[in-house]
Amino acid sequence: MWKVVSATGKANGSHVTSGDVVYLVNQYSTGTYLDTNGHSTRSGAKYDVSTTATKNRGPGTSKWHIFGETSSPADGRIRTDDVVNLLNDYGSANGGFLDANGLSGQQGGAKYDVTTSPYTDRGPGTGSWKVLPAS
Numbered sequence: 001m002w003k004v005v006s007a008t009g010k011a012n013g014s015h016v017t018s019g020d021v022v023y024l025v026n027q028y029s030t031g032t033y034l035d036t037n038g039h040s041t042r043s044g045a046k047y048d049v050s051t052t053a054t055k056n057r058g059p060g061t062s063k064w065h066i067f068g069e070t071s072s073p074a075d076g077r078i079r080t081d082d083v084v085n086l087l088n089d090y091g092s093a094n095g096g097f098l099d100a101n102g103l104s105g106q107q108g109g110a111k112y113d114v115t116t117s118p119y120t121d122r123g124p125g126t127g128s129w130k131v132l133p134a135s
Helices: none
Strands: 002-006 021-026 033-039 047-052 064-068 083-088 097-103 112-117
Touching: none
Parallel strands: none
Antiparallel strands: 002 021, 021 033, 021 064, 033 047, 047 112, 064 083, 083 097, 097 112
């Protein structure tokens, strides 16, 4: 599970709006930040994605621009069940879109590797992420 936290100082509990810049904080253990880190060798990828303990490991590497594909009503807010694309802020928002890219080589139930891509969807749905309620 990931918590969406404003990277621009919006108050906790404020509505997330398409175009906002956010941190994605993993809720496992101590909470780590989703982060781009190093060029990827995966086909069609820009950067590898992992987590880091600090939100400012590198300039913009842990910041993500969130863009809603659609929502109802069409007022710009991001809601539960909306599909979003996430653009990494590294290199002045040139870090690529968060993307599932190929089967993971890791053991223990891992399914897909995650990288960034220059495209919102490198393949059908690979860069589309659904917002779900916290359990």
